[in-house]
Amino acid sequence: MIHVSATPVLALRGVSKRFGAVQALTDVELEVHPGEVVALVGDNGAGKSTLVKAIAGVSPADEGRLEWNGEPVSVDKPHDAQELGIATVYQDLALCDNLDVVGNLFLGNELKSGGILDEVEMERRSRELLSTLSIRIPSVRIPVASLSGGQRQTVAIARSLLGEPRVVILDEPTAALGVEQTAQVLDLVERLRERELGVLLISHNMADVRAVSDRVAVLRLGRNNGTFTVSETSQEEIVSAITGATDNVVTRRNARTAQQASTTEVRK
Ligand SMILES: Nc1ncnc2c1ncn2[C@@H]1O[C@H](COP(=O)(O)OP(=O)(O)O)[C@@H](O)[C@H]1O
Numbered sequence: 001m002i003h004v005s006a007t008p009v010l011a012l013r014g015v016s017k018r019f020g021a022v023q024a025l026t027d028v029e030l031e032v033h034p035g036e037v038v039a040l041v042g043d044n045g046a047g048k049s050t051l052v053k054a055i056a057g058v059s060p061a062d063e064g065r066l067e068w069n070g071e072p073v074s075v076d077k078p079h080d081a082q083e084l085g086i087a088t089v090y091q092d093l094a095l096c097d098n099l100d101v102v103g104n105l106f107l108g109n110e111l112k113s114g115g116i117l118d119e120v121e122m123e124r125r126s127r128e129l130l131s132t133l134s135i136r137i138p139s140v141r142i143p144v145a146s147l148s149g150g151q152r153q154t155v156a157i158a159r160s161l162l163g164e165p166r167v168v169i170l171d172e173p174t175a176a177l178g179v180e181q182t183a184q185v186l187d188l189v190e191r192l193r194e195r196e197l198g199v200l201l202i203s204h205n206m207a208d209v210r211a212v213s214d215r216v217a218v219l220r221l222g223r224n225n226g227t228f229t230v231s232e233t234s235q236e237e238i239v240s241a242i243t244g245a246t247d248n249v250v251t252r253r254n255a256r257t258a259q260q261a262s263t264t265e266v267r268k
């Protein structure tokens with residue numbers, strides 16, 4: 001059962017962004033509710049990364065606004081987004097291979113006690129965090145280089161949760177993963193939803209999108225091209241919104257039905 005509150009935790013209203021001659025985003029609207037997974041999909045160049053960077057304060061929008069729990073907010077730099085409670089996990093992970101899991105989870109936010117690193121407490125909290133998220137890692141004291149791609153991705157996502165965000169943005173979290181590892185990451189996305197977080201999942205993979213998302217927002221050429229409730233929408237409908245194709249399974253079926261109707265008409 002999908003539980004969705006009325007006020008979105010995060011909303012974008014009329015967001016536009018231009019890079020010189022390129023209009024990357026035009027009047028984009030988007031809503032993410034607590035306890036909701038929204039997939040953001042679109043072809044290469046559709047504006048997904050630009051939208052993520054605008055939300056994350058990395059590259060703010062030119063026009064439009066962000067709303068947080070229904071209130072307008074300004075996000076001009078990454079720190080503003082973090083302060084609100086927006087965590088972003090980028091595609092390139094940014095984990096340090098030579099550091100262990102604890103070192104990566106607390107990288108830049110190390111716990112200290114009397115001026116020295118409190119390794120015991122960081123290790124305790126790491127175990128606790130991974131266990132509440134049902135993340136299985138052989139040891140929190142092994143370098144992340146020795147983990148599988150799926151385990152690395154779950155560590156990166158777990159790290160983003162240490163700041164106790166309300167919204168987590170995942171940029172192509174399963175792009176480089178096999179079936180089993182993808183399942184681990186998608187399970188974690190389910191855990192995030194159970195914790196009432198809003199999740200914005202950027203993905204190219206329709207199977208992943210259908211497996212975990214409640215709604216799908218399609219961007220095409222920098223504009224909204226439909227928002228769909230996954231349980232009520234076929235894959236073909238989503239794909240045709242992405243490609244903007246007029247010739248696809250759905251339109252062919254409609255054309256066929258129309259043709260049959262007119263043929264029947266003539267025979268009468
Ligand atoms: N820093 C930039 N400078 C110039 N053009 C950019 C920049 N970033 C993105 N663009 C352009 O904006 C459009 C949207 O790109 P992007 O957001 O990366 O799309 P997506 O992530 O959906 O593939 C593309 O036409 C891209 O070339």
Ligand SMILES: [Mg+2]
Pocket residue numbers: 048049050
């Ligand atoms: Mg991109």
